Amino acid sequence: MTGAVYALVALGLTLIYGVLHIINFAHGALLTAAMFAALFAYQLWGFDPYVAAIFLTPLFFLLGYGLQRFIIGPAAHGEDRNILLVTLGLAVVIENALLYAFRADTRTINLPHAFDVIEVGTTFLAVPRVIAFTVVFAVALGLWVILQRTDTGRAIRAVAKEKLGAELSGIDVAHIYAVTFGLGTACLAIAACLLIPTYYVSPHVGDAFVLIAFTVVVLGGMGSVPGALIGGLFIGVVESLSGFYLGESLGQISVFVMFILLLLFRPAGLFGAGT
């Protein structure tokens, strides 16, 4: 199941990279923010995380849209190095504002159905995992449909391929950038709602996911949607196996080491079109 969520987090990252050609360093912090939102939706108003996803997703779409349109875009003056720095700055602000507001405590919620299992043949599957798995594939399919079949999707692909040409054909590039960023952020809201029933929240929880998501994205090839899915599942398996054999801390290292090796020897990834 972690593999499926990695895939979803990576999906948002790869989408943003594929279109804006930037690495969004604020991705992890936004995931953390979404997890806090899901936590409070449950604790304050009693919304089940799976229900909360229905309104958190559009909310985070708007948040992502606003961030790109009003902060990242204008602040970066169109230079890649500046975008790196601005997203890093955003990550620092979001993460530490959460730390300031909620302290470093680790929080969890107890849902009645978090430990339900269903029997499939001879194995028992935990319900949250089955849901996570299904939802991730549904989201991936949905994104694919948006990108392939809608006008906005066509505009997004046009901007990704040839920014200047798209602009000359009358596409509002700033708007498309912001929409893409919003879609990527919306993926995070869904990922957060899938994680929260079985995972903990702390202001730094997103860090663990984002570096893994980077690994997934590089593994799958920057900007490739199927690559993100397969990469996510693959990393999920690698992490649980190495965690099982090497212990938790060293298991974490193995993911980073794999990431570094991958960057050094195959930066285009398994499905990438080349850099």
Next chain:
Amino acid sequence: MKGLAPIVGTMALVGTVPLITSSNVVLNFLVMVFLIALVGQGWNLLGGYGGQYSFGHAAFFGTGAYVTAVLQMHYGVNAWLSFGIGIVGGAVVGSAIGALSFRSGLKGSYFALVTLAFAEVLRIAASVAPITGAGVGTLIRLDLRPEAFQFQSRAPFYWIALGLVGASLILIRAIEHSRFGAYLVAVRENEDAAEALGVDPAAVKLGAMTISAAITAAAGCFYAQYFLFIDAGIAYGPWISIEALLAPLVGGIGTVFGPLLGALAVRTLGELGRLMAGDAPGLDLVIYGCVLILVVAVAPRGIVGVLSGLRGHALSHKAALPTPLERDNG
């Protein structure tokens, strides 16, 4: 050497502070400013002059700090010698990471990512390896003798930190006016063009990264000696990587005095935030993050850029770029 006078003048002026006040608050604050200026100066060489943005300078800071502490505590090596070996250790780590990533042609965001990943690997390794004290951290035994690099008062530490900053300023100034410095700026401005003119970009970047790592490691060694305690989060944590790039960015990247001015500004802001809102975790970093975004948005050339803009001068490094290259290769 040209441009030496302002450095020596500044150093002499700032060096008189401990004679005027013995307030530990003031001296502590300035020592931290020097420390961050040193870390930032390391980053500035690679990021400011070389255009390679590292998000993992903690790797060098931490290595310097750990080498200093572990050599003293586990092998009984003299503190001053450990300090020197710590700097070399940082440079070795820097050249190793640099050799791997530049040989693979990593640049831009890929380079930022790989440096971040290396720093994280080292952080996790340091938090589990027994020799670094694992999660508990490493303590350097209190031994208040100058031979052990420990002093009764803050003033000697202050002068040593200032001396390190002064040395780094002179070094960067010398590099700026050397052939190597011109190559480095050429690689930043246009790697392909530089290569076409006979510059080996990988070798130039590797050299810059090694020196950059050594400067940052010196700050790490000093940190260990000054606070006598380090753990994985302090030594290899992301905070130091952020301070490393924030100071030069705020001060003005690719300028000699940028990191020092930036460190002073950033630290002052951090302290003001602490005064206004109490010692709350995370608040200073919220301020830093906002400053980072604001600087990039409003004053991309930092304090130095604003100052020279006020005086009506163009930034010297932009104007100075073509001449040495033409002279050397044309």
